[in-house]
Amino acid sequence: MTISIGNDHAGTEYKFAIKTLLEEKGITVVNYGTDTNDSADYSDFVHPVADDVENNKSDYGILICGSGNGVAMTANKHQNIRAGLCWNKEIVHLIRSHNDANILCIPARYTALKQAVEMVEVFLNTEFEGGRHKRRIDKIPLSC
Structure with missing residues (x-):
């Protein structure tokens, strides 16, 4: 499995903790985020992460900024991206099981580091339920 990750200056500490967790699980991590606390524009790392997921270069993406x-x-x-903003494990479970989210967005300024790591665990371990949820996802247009 490969996961692309991106972060701005608000999420640097979180990114390193999540990257360590993923690598300990044998997951390949592609890092597009900043490695410093110097101000960075979130769009500069979002697009490469979304591109990787959209083009099947990565299985999933994780994005971290101040508010998410x-x-x-x-x-x-991006087409075929379903990015969900989450601030607790229950919402993470729902974006995966009901929405088949392929990118997890974490608000670093509104979640504790331990909580963010736990959310990643839930994201990785929750399967999409399909059924009525698939029908609903199929109604999301690729463009309007």
Whole structure:
């Protein structure tokens, strides 16, 4: 499995903790995020992560910024991307099981580091339920 990850300056610490977790599980991590706390524009790392997921170069993506909103909005501009903004494990479970999300967006300023790592675990271990949820996803247009 390969996961692309991106972060701005607000998510650097979180990115390193998540990257360590993923690598310990034998998952290949492609890092597009900043490695410093210097100000960075989130769109600069969102597009490469979304491109990787969209073009099947990565199985999933993880994006981290201060609120999580900017990365989610930007990623969802890409076709076939279903990026979900989550602030607890229950919502992570729903974006995977009901929405078949392929990118997890984490708000670093509104979640604790331990909580963010736990959310990644749920994201990796939750399967899409299909059924009525598949029917609903099929109604999301690729473009309007």
